[in-house]
Amino acid sequence: MVYARGMALPVTAMSSAVDEFTIDELAARTGMTVRTVRFYATEGLLPAPQRRGRVAYYNARHRMRLDLIRTLQEHGYTLAAIERVLARIAIDASPAEYAVHAAVLAPWLPEQTEELDRAALERRAGRSLTDEEIGYLVQVGALEPVGDAAFRASPAALGHAVELLKLPVPTRVLHDSARIIDEHATAVANGLTEVFVDAVWGPYQRGEIDHEQVVAMLARLRPLAVQGLVSAFGRAADRAARRGLVQD
Numbered sequence: 001m002v003y004a005r006g007m008a009l010p011v012t013a014m015s016s017a018v019d020e021f022t023i024d025e026l027a028a029r030t031g032m033t034v035r036t037v038r039f040y041a042t043e044g045l046l047p048a049p050q051r052r053g054r055v056a057y058y059n060a061r062h063r064m065r066l067d068l069i070r071t072l073q074e075h076g077y078t079l080a081a082i083e084r085v086l087a088r089i090a091i092d093a094s095p096a097e098y099a100v101h102a103a104v105l106a107p108w109l110p111e112q113t114e115e116l117d118r119a120a121l122e123r124r125a126g127r128s129l130t131d132e133e134i135g136y137l138v139q140v141g142a143l144e145p146v147g148d149a150a151f152r153a154s155p156a157a158l159g160h161a162v163e164l165l166k167l168p169v170p171t172r173v174l175h176d177s178a179r180i181i182d183e184h185a186t187a188v189a190n191g192l193t194e195v196f197v198d199a200v201w202g203p204y205q206r207g208e209i210d211h212e213q214v215v216a217m218l219a220r221l222r223p224l225a226v227q228g229l230v231s232a233f234g235r236a237a238d239r240a241a242r243r244g245l246v247q248d
Contacts, residue, residue, distance in 0.1 A: 019060045020059055021062070022055065023037055026058045026066070029063060030063060030070060032070065044083075045065065046062055047062070047091050061092065061093070064093075064098045065086065065089075065098075067098070068086070068098050068101065068102055072085060072102075075105070075107050077105075085101065096211035099215055100204070103218045103219075104214075104218065113152050113154055115150055115152055116152075116153050117149055117150050118149060121151060121153070124158065125162045125165070126162075129165075132171050133165055134151075136165070136171055136174050136175055137161050137165075139175060139178050139179075140157065140178045142158040142162075143158065196221070200214060
């Protein structure tokens with residue numbers, strides 16, 4: 001969930017209400033620094049706090065927005081993308097609404113990432129990598145450039161892509177394969193998104209289904225869709241092999 005991290009709210013002289021926080025308390029409960037909270041406020045990602053005297057008080061909605069920001073950052077969203085997400089959420093949105101947005105926007109295959117420089121990347125690969133090979137790793141999503149000399153790596157995807165690089169085929173063959181897969185995966189993703197918007201998101205926006213139903217549907221739809229794609233690809237590959245190899 002994106003709205004409660006299970007941390008108890010201590011009783012302090014500066015915060016008499018359970019849903020009010022000073023900036024130090026808010027930072028502690030969201031696992032951020034005070035400086036980071038102030039940065040997000042300066043960027044307009046948080047509504048203004050309520051001031052009583054010289055003290056600014058934040059509430060549960062500030063906390064939910066910060067929790068969602070943190071979740072999206074962990075999933076690789078840029079600051080600009082996070083701004084666009086938050087612009088679609090009402091300031092007075094409920095915790096359930098934040099949960100729905102987090103569920104919809106979370107990656108289909110969530111995974112922890114790590115940052116590697118080129119030397120660390122080559123140690124992970126077990127050999128030196130050419131610029132063309134690194135370009136392939138970026139193309140298939142195993143790496144994401146971070147600055148001029150570092151990469152954010154997805155360990156599982158990186159391991160799979162490095163194994164493919166060990167095959168005795170030209171790198172261009174891997175590039176062509178990745179391009180074909182990406183083109184068709186994009187078409188499938190766009191089609192499934194249209195189905196989701198029509199069958200789930202639209203009814204949710206109209207109030208025909210509730211927050212819990214949307215989150216539950218997503219939890220079941222994602223693994224079923226991935227399993228269906230894998231099965232469908234296996235059947236299609238068998239048919240293509242028979243047409244292209246067996247029948248010649």
